[in-house]
Every structure is written in C-alpha cells, then in structure tokens.
Amino acid sequence: MNSAPKLKTKGVEAVDKALRILSLFDSRSPTLSLGEISERSGLVKSSALRLLISLQNAGYITMTTDKRYAVGVEAFRIGQVYQHSLRLEEVIRPVLEDLVRKTGESGSFFRREGNMRVCLFRADTHQPLREHVAEGDAVEIGKGAAGHVFMTYGALAGDVPAGADDLARLPDVSIGERGPGIAGMSAPIFAVGQGMIGALSLSGPSLRLTEERITEMKPHVLAAAATICTRLGSPFYDAAGGGEAQ
Incomplete structure (x- = not known):
C-alpha cells in the first residue's frame, strides 16, 4: 500500500510576526515604543499595533506608564517553566x-x-x-x-x-x-x-x-x-x- 504523500507544512504568518516582536526585547531593550518595534521588526505600525494588542491581551506584552511596551508576566511564567523543565x-x-x-x-x-x-x-x-x-x-x-x-x-x-x-x-x-x-x-x-x-x-x-x-x-x-x-x-x-x- 502506498503511503500518503507528506504535506509541506507552513507556519502561521501572524504568529511568526508576533514572535518576531517578542524577540526584540532583551536586557538592553527592556521597553520599546511602537515606532521602535515597527522599525526593528520591519512591520508597518498598524500591523505591529494589532499584534501588540493580541500579545497584550494574552499577557505576553504589557504597556508601561509612559506608553511604551515591555515583556508581560506570561512571558516570564513561560521562561520559568523552561528553566525548571531542564x-x-x-x-x-x-x-x-x-x-x-x-x-x-x-x-x-x-x-x-x-x-x-x-x-x-x-x-x-x-x-x-x-x-x-x-x-x-x-x-x-x-x-x-x-x-x-x-x-x-x-x-x-x-x-x-x-x-x-x-x-x-x-x-x-x-x-x-x-x-x-x-x-x-x-x-x-x-x-x-x-x-x-x-x-x-x-x-x-x-x-x-x-x-x-x-x-x-x-x-x-x-x-x-x-x-x-x-x-x-x-x-x-x-x-x-x-x-x-x-
């Protein structure tokens, strides 16, 4: 019996873009403005903003009092899970x-x-x-x-x-x-x-x-x-x- 052909699976573009935004944050850039996120990710501001809203709703991004973005508590929790799993x-x-x-x-x-x-x-x-x-x-x-x-x-x-x-x-x-x-x-x-x-x-x-x-x-x-x-x-x-x- 012939096996079914393997399908080449592609990722979800919106998820890839959201993860690209998360990867911009590190100890040298703990907070970023919308403009900085747009410039560093290569996304137009409107697209970056929609993704930031989704990430914020899920707890992966938070907004500071001066209207900048920072990593949220959910990202910290996942990082802790990663550390403990090892x-x-x-x-x-x-x-x-x-x-x-x-x-x-x-x-x-x-x-x-x-x-x-x-x-x-x-x-x-x-x-x-x-x-x-x-x-x-x-x-x-x-x-x-x-x-x-x-x-x-x-x-x-x-x-x-x-x-x-x-x-x-x-x-x-x-x-x-x-x-x-x-x-x-x-x-x-x-x-x-x-x-x-x-x-x-x-x-x-x-x-x-x-x-x-x-x-x-x-x-x-x-x-x-x-x-x-x-x-x-x-x-x-x-x-x-x-x-x-x-």
Whole structure:
C-alpha cells in the first residue's frame, strides 16, 4: 500500500510576526515604543499595533506608564517553566555562585538555542565595574570564549573523559572579542547520555583579567565545570581529577 504523500507544512504568518516582536526585547531593550518595534521588526505600525494588542491581551506584552511596551508576566511564567523543565538550576547555580565568590568576577551558564547562546543562569560580582549580562540575554553562537567552546565541543558525546590535550586547552580564553575591554574564559558542561548541554563562563573587564589573573582563575573554572559534570553523571573531566570542587 502506498503511503500518503507528506504535506509541506507552513507556519502561521501572524504568529511568526508576533514572535518576531517578542524577540526584540532583551536586557538592553527592556521597553520599546511602537515606532521602535515597527522599525526593528520591519512591520508597518498598524500591523505591529494589532499584534501588540493580541500579545497584550494574552499577557505576553504589557504597556508601561509612559506608553511604551515591555515583556508581560506570561512571558516570564513561560521562561520559568523552561528553566525548571531542564532541572539544572539546583545543580548549576550554587557552583556558579561559589565560583564568583572565589574569583571576584561574574559567572554565567549558557545554553545553545539554534544559532544563539542564551544565558540561562547568571551570578554577578559585587564589583561596580563588570560585564553586564542578564539571564535570558542571547549572543551569536560563535562569539566569545563560550562561543568557541560550543563550536569545539558541541558535537561530542561527552560520556568518556576528555583527553589530556583537551584539558590543557581548557578553559578557553577570549579577550576583546565580545566587546572592547571584556575578557572571559569558558569550559563545556556535559551530562551523561546528553552530550554537551552548555558552557560555564567567567567574565569581567580586561583591566582586571590580566594574564596573571587569568592563570590564577583557570583552575577554579575547570574545577567548577568538573563539579557540575560529576553531579550530572558525566566523566568528561575525570582525567583532571573530577570530583567536587573544594
């Protein structure tokens, strides 16, 4: 019996446009005017306004007192569901916060989403001069130390320990690539049976992250990454001693 031909399914154009509007908001653009939304999305104001009304009615967009638009509580709820569904927060956040206490710089955990890497968890240093990254911020996948890590280790299974050459190269270091005066280092995070699930990063101003300081901090980043991988059942860092970070 011949099987029925497969139909090529197209998305709903109005939904695509509404999602395009939602994607415009981030920590650098927490509020936008109708004109800004129209310009950045490529939609005429009348079309953008109708979509904003629908998004507002559903709770995904809200209007501020100065007649600008911001992300609504429903978008926050969905984001929380996404975080909790991964069941990573209770493993990663304590290690991330401990890494920040030990180094005095800011730590992040990034997860790949298509051609972007998204900051899922963030712990900021108390120092006033720091790189500003918020949970939910997205960066092009190939940029910065975390981007290099995704490109290098993203296809590995991760259920066997890394080789000596891999561990000698980690954490990956990037200076000035994400922006002038910004330096960072990153190591891959693996979970048993899942391969690479994200990248642990430490970042700060290059004025503080000198070559000497980077050398001092590298073991802390590697130990933190090893701790997370061990708790997620991956032996990736076993050749580096594995186990729990002290």
